[in-house]
Amino acid sequence: MILILDFGSQYTQLIARRVRELHVYCELHPFNLDPAKIRAMKPSGIILSGGPASLYEENAPDIDDTVLNMGCPVLGICYGLYVIAQHAGAKSVGSRAREYGAATLIVDRDDKLFAGLGGREHRVWMSHGDRVEAIPDTLSPIAHTANSPFAAFRSNDGRLRGIQFHPEVVHTPCGTLLLRNFVLGICGERGDWTMANFIDTKVAEIQKQVGPKDRVIMGLSGGVDSSVAAALIHRAIGDRLECVFVDTGLLRAGERERMENVFARQLGIALRVVDSSELFISRLKGLLDPEQKRRIIGHTFIEVFEKEAHALEGARFLGQGTLYPDVIESVSFKGPSAVIKSHHNVGGLPETMKLEVVEPLRELFKDEAREVGRELGLAAEIVDREPFPGPGLAVRIVGEVTRERLELLRRADAIVMEETAAAGVVKRVWQAFAVLLPLKTVGVMGDGRSYESVIAIRAVESQDGMTADWARLDPGFLAQLSSRITNETKGVNRVVYDITSKPPATIEWE
Ligand code: XMP
16 A cells, blocks of 8 residues: 655645555555554555645654655655655755746656656646755755756655655646656556455455444435445345435435335345434424524434434444545544534434444545445446435525425426436536525416415536536526426426526535
8 A cells, every 4th residue: 555644735635546546555644643553554655745834834744754764665745855855964945945836847867756758848736835955965866947956856775755846736747657657666556456356355344343243233315425335334244234214304306215226126235214204394393594404404313313223233333434535634634624524414423322333435535435336236326426415405495494395395306307317417517406495476377476486496517516616507408497397396486597606605505
């Protein structure tokens, strides 16, 4: 495996992605990970990430000398380059040497890191405030830019290398080859980490963790992560996995049937469906504040799930679909940015349950989890589905949630699902759904005046949900949606299209 030590760069996760794309397993840890732990991991190579700090700051993050002397190759990127330089006794200068954006790298001597790149000049992406001004005899320069005399260097024994630029970003076109040279060429990784052998390894691990008799209980949300995790755990321990699906009454049309169909019928995984819609809807009565709705739903979910767990004799383990980005967010040098997530994840169950967690996907990125799902035979309707908020339709009904308003939204939303699927729009957008507004407007139907509800359609394009842009859907397609919704949804006489990006708006309306 390749170990990435994080000094807090905004690009650190990208380094991990790039290494994974080479089919090499890697882990990302904070820069101050205990050297004894590092030794135990037996990495075949270590990458020191960039970071926002300057070496001249007080308490600038640093590593123990032993980390550079484990015997494996080390690559320092940007701030990581200074760390190596400084440990070798180099002279660096501070912020006068700022360099941001594209630069031309001139390679002055052959090195394995630049093998096969062709030519001496390469476009690279710089983002740094310090620069190395002079290096000791133990290091040899490899490349420079107009602004950085030592934009790449290596130690004379060929084990340590530093590069000033960021190979992990797309603005460094040769970056992928360069990382490949490091990981495969210099560290000797084979690049044979595939999802199929990931599954084999995980199955063995789960069997070892859970043992031959114990049971795992798991809450399914209908989302990709928990579904894939469940399928994987099931592969390992079969019917000793107990899946619980809570019908909150706040689901999209057909969701419960879809889950029953995929799990019980296609995968043969028993699914205990708990219908708690009465409870959820009664607790939401009269509530208008979005955060309050979210809180009540979160608490109620946990309450229902805990009751189920207690009813299940002998469950010592709790299965969860935690993914790597969630793990990184909570352990990384940048500190936890978990606050946004906590209310986002109704699946995150309380520690008070005293169950040991089984999280087989915690090393994977979302697209890798999808690949595992496909390998395990999960239907595309689950693996490729769009995100859905834990609090469900409750946060797509602006204002009070009642059974009637849920029915109305569900009907309109089902039309959006049907039409976007038929037109192939689902493949292009991140999400497309209907929102029920808390107002009525005047319309005319037949010869009479109507005074009815407004449905908003939200369709956005996004890479990760953090930012988004409204989808430029075809006007003819929007017309079709509008006409079907007003014709087929009693109680709706107007449809509007949301043309706001995120920021300033969020994707969900509440
Ligand atoms: P916002 O509305 O914050 O949403 O722009 C960003 C993405 O997160 C989804 N979302 C949630 N997902 N539990 C979830 O698992 C939640 O409570 C939740 N709220 C929002 C949203 O659908 C979008 O994809």
